[in-house]
Amino acid sequence: MFGWFKKKSKNGEELASIADNYYFGLNGESVDYKKAVEFYNQADDKKCARASFMLGLCYELGHGVEQDKDTAEAFYMSAQEGGDKNAEWRMMTGELVEPSAPGADYTEDAVNLSLFEGDQALLGGGRNETGPDEEDSGDDDVHIDITKPNPDMMDGDALLAAARYQGMTGSADKAEEYLELAAMRGNAEAAFIYGGSPAKGLNAKRELDGSIAAKKVMWWLERAADGGYQEAHKIFEETSRGLATAKYTLKDNTLSTADICEMADKYRNKEDCIRALYWNKVAADRDDQPRCSYWVGYYYFHGQGTLKNKKSYRQALDYLMKAWRSNKTIAHCEYYIGRIHFEGGYGVERNYKEALGWFKKSVATDDHEYSNCKYLADTYRNLGDSGNADKWDERARKYQQ
Numbered sequence: 361m362f363g364w365f366k367k368k369s370k371n372g373e374e375l376a377s378i379a380d381n382y383y384f385g386l387n388g389e390s391v392d393y394k395k396a397v398e399f400y401n402q403a404d405d406k407k408c409a410r411a412s413f414m415l416g417l418c419y420e421l422g423h424g425v426e427q428d429k430d431t432a433e434a435f436y437m438s439a440q441e442g443g444d445k446n447a448e449w450r451m452m453t454g455e456l457v458e459p460s461a462p463g464a465d466y467t468e469d470a471v472n473l474s475l476f477e478g479d480q481a482l483l484g485g486g487r488n489e490t491g492p493d494e495e496d497s498g499d500d501d502v503h504i505d506i507t508k509p510n511p512d513m514m515d516g517d518a519l520l521a522a523a524r525y526q527g528m529t530g531s532a533d534k535a536e537e538y539l540e541l542a543a544m545r546g547n548a549e550a551a552f553i554y555g556g557s558p559a560k561g562l563n564a565k566r567e568l569d570g571s572i573a574a575k576k577v578m579w580w581l582e583r584a585a586d587g588g589y590q591e592a593h594k595i596f597e598e599t600s601r602g603l604a605t606a607k608y609t610l611k612d613n614t615l616s617t618a619d620i621c622e623m624a625d626k627y628r629n630k631e632d633c634i635r636a637l638y639w640n641k642v643a644a645d646r647d648d649q650p651r652c653s654y655w656v657g658y659y660y661f662h663g664q665g666t667l668k669n670k671k672s673y674r675q676a677l678d679y680l681m682k683a684w685r686s687n688k689t690i691a692h693c694e695y696y697i698g699r700i701h702f703e704g705g706y707g708v709e710r711n712y713k714e715a716l717g718w719f720k721k722s723v724a725t726d727d728h729e730y731s732n733c734k735y736l737a738d739t740y741r742n743l744g745d746s747g748n749a750d751k752w753d754e755r756a757r758k759y760q761q
Contacts, residue, residue, distance in 0.1 A: 372408030393424030409442025516547030548587025555580020633665030674707030694722035
């Protein structure tokens with residue numbers, strides 16, 4: 361009876377279920393990978409995405425067929441196009457967890473037992489790892505829950521763990537989002553997975569054709585290599601050599617300063633502070649880009665886009681001064697420099713005399729009329745000059761009216 365059913369089944373899922381019996385040893389059948397492959401092939405012919413994924417798995421692991429990574433990738437791509445979540449995760453990350461049951465997604469159990477083991481410590485609290493340009497405020501006891509992540513509070517390692525959790529539980533879009541943020545927070549492995557892995561053929565749709573998407577692939581691959589991710593070194597060199605003999609060169613696939621400034625503006629306009637800070641900082645550090653330097657200073661001053669929303673007046677002052685030296689007409693730049701010296705803290709000593717000079721510059725050029733006048737009044741008052749303090753208080757009141 362069962363043999364008749366095998367012959368008569370026309371539905372792809374039914375054929376895949378028969379294959380599952382042989383692959384996992386279910387319903388009285390012994391494990392027989394060759395028979396499993398036979399029925400997975402029949403199901404694949406009927407456009408069953410899960411069967412395509414399982415065939416990719418068989419070819420990758422050498423179950424019932426000769427091991428063939430290229431054929432495995434082809435089946436994974438087909439499964440991904442058909443909407444299989446496991447294939448989507450496999451193609452995006454290059455990582456593999458073998459399902460423990462027919463049609464099983466990469467569930468929390470799979471996470472805990474495999475790739476995720478090294479990330480479990482992150483569930484109890486963030487690691488004390490601030491970037492080289494961010495100050496440690498000492499509040500490292502914030503509870504990190506990677507199942508309900510708050511990117512503002514998470515370093516690169518925690519964001520990578522969150523990406524793995526999201527990908528393994530079926531949210532590929534969220535996984536990709538957290539991978540990008542982890543890469544921006546300096547995690548070399550995340551940089552390789554997010555942008556670099558497509559360069560070795562895991563996603564043939566992302567061709568290195570000089571587009572922004574292609575340029576970002578090479579950008580993250582290089583960041584992963586610079587961050588010490590060993591596989592990235594080899595692939596970056598191989599890809600660079602390949603591009604040298606292809607239609608497009610490495611230069612064609614390198615992000616220009618204009619590309620970077622465009623992305624910085626896009627994310628700033630979307631109020632995506634983490635990404636806006638990252639790309640503005642890249643532009644400011646690469647070239648003389650006073651507007652980008654100003655925005656980096658602005659984000660550090662307000663503690664926006666930084667790890668755990670930490671303010672750094674030291675970093676803010678460095679970038680604001682860089683912007684001002686290049687372009688003394690940038691709106692609000694002198695005002696914020698004055699604020700830093702007036703308030704002090706976060707790596708900068710309070711200095712009312714220095715603040716006074718900057719507020720005087722700002723009041724002549726900036727449109728923070730009320731704020732400039734009020735800070736000038738308060739600065740004069742702190743310096744013991746009540747006459748000028750009253751004068752600027754009166755002027756501030758006029759702007760309020």
